[in-house]
Amino acid sequence: MSKALSYLTEQLESWRKAGTYQRLRELESPCEPVARFDGKEVINLASNNYLGLANHPKLVEAERDAARRYGAGSGAVRTISGTMSIHMELERRIAAFKNVEASVVFQSGFAANAGTVAAILGPEDHIISDELNHASIIDGCRLSKAKIHIFRHRDPAHAEERLQALNGQSGRKLLITDGVFSMDGDIGILPQLADLAERYGAIMMVDDAHASGVLGKNGRGTIDHFNLHGRVDVQVGTLSKAIGVLGGYVCGSRDLIEFLYHRARPFLFSTSHPPAVAAACMAAFDILEQEPERIDRLWKNTRLFKDGLKANGFSTGASETPITPIMVGEAATAHAFSRELFGEGLYATGIGYPTVPQGKARIRTIVTAAHSPDVLERAIEILTRVATRMRIIG
């Protein structure tokens, strides 16, 4: 073997020394509130399975049934011969659910964001983006080659300053935010941004990956939560988190969707979902509409867990949603905290730079509708015991 890649080995070594090297934990059971990772039963606070749908019998049955009828794979990209009726049915279903003209499904939320931003803008255009927007938005912005103008997190005055600075310049403008920020659990300032978009003639786009199935009526997301129907041009959602399966979608006008059918590169150049995926997603939307109590339970669990953490002296940052970060400061501390917790029977991931800024490392927890109050009380007890021992809380 040549030495051409030896710099990677050196980098890995330096991560080991710094305590930020991460081994992948193996999930040996289905994704459940108490699951088996690396041979150990632990309380699982590390999934995005908000509504407990990832292992729901109705979704599993829908997958089995679709695989038996239509096979394991679609055989092609959407624009060649990989558009199955079941893909179109899912897109119509999502559009009706979200109360928009049309929707297009991508292989992932990542592909939906990156593919859409890169398709609708070009080098002469401008993107005004919250500094904590998701990596898939950032990559889409870079791929578009548009000029990127970052505004301070959730700061509408700064966003407006950015827009004003573009007065008189040519090019289109896209104002873009996460609906719920994935590492902090706070909610995007959609109403203020929608006003700005209208005043400055910008396209308004929201990434609702963590709001789909969580916020709004029956989980319709932040646009419904803030009652901004008709005021957000491009809505992105994910099928990978609360919906429990895999995929991402874009919602908007019929022409936006038709345009993406022609120009979004992941749509044109990457194979469509297996039919089983589309079938399971539809089963999940059935459950969202028929069992809104799941979402109530998610929020009840969220309150119970957050109140317990705060009462015991934890710092949970700015979170307003089921994503609850526990702030610890240094990345090495976050990873050590995560390891100690695992030893005591709780799995929550340590997150440090570059996923979050230096000095803002944390463990991230997500409770789901499927956690029982007993399990959550036990989780709070473990977190408190380990954090006290490690002097993370006084």
Ligand SMILES: *Cc1c(COP(=O)(O)O)cnc(C)c1O
């Ligand atoms: C997870 C996430 C995505 C990507 O969704 P996938 O379907 O997992 O690819 C996009 N945006 C945000 C804000 C996310 O948290």
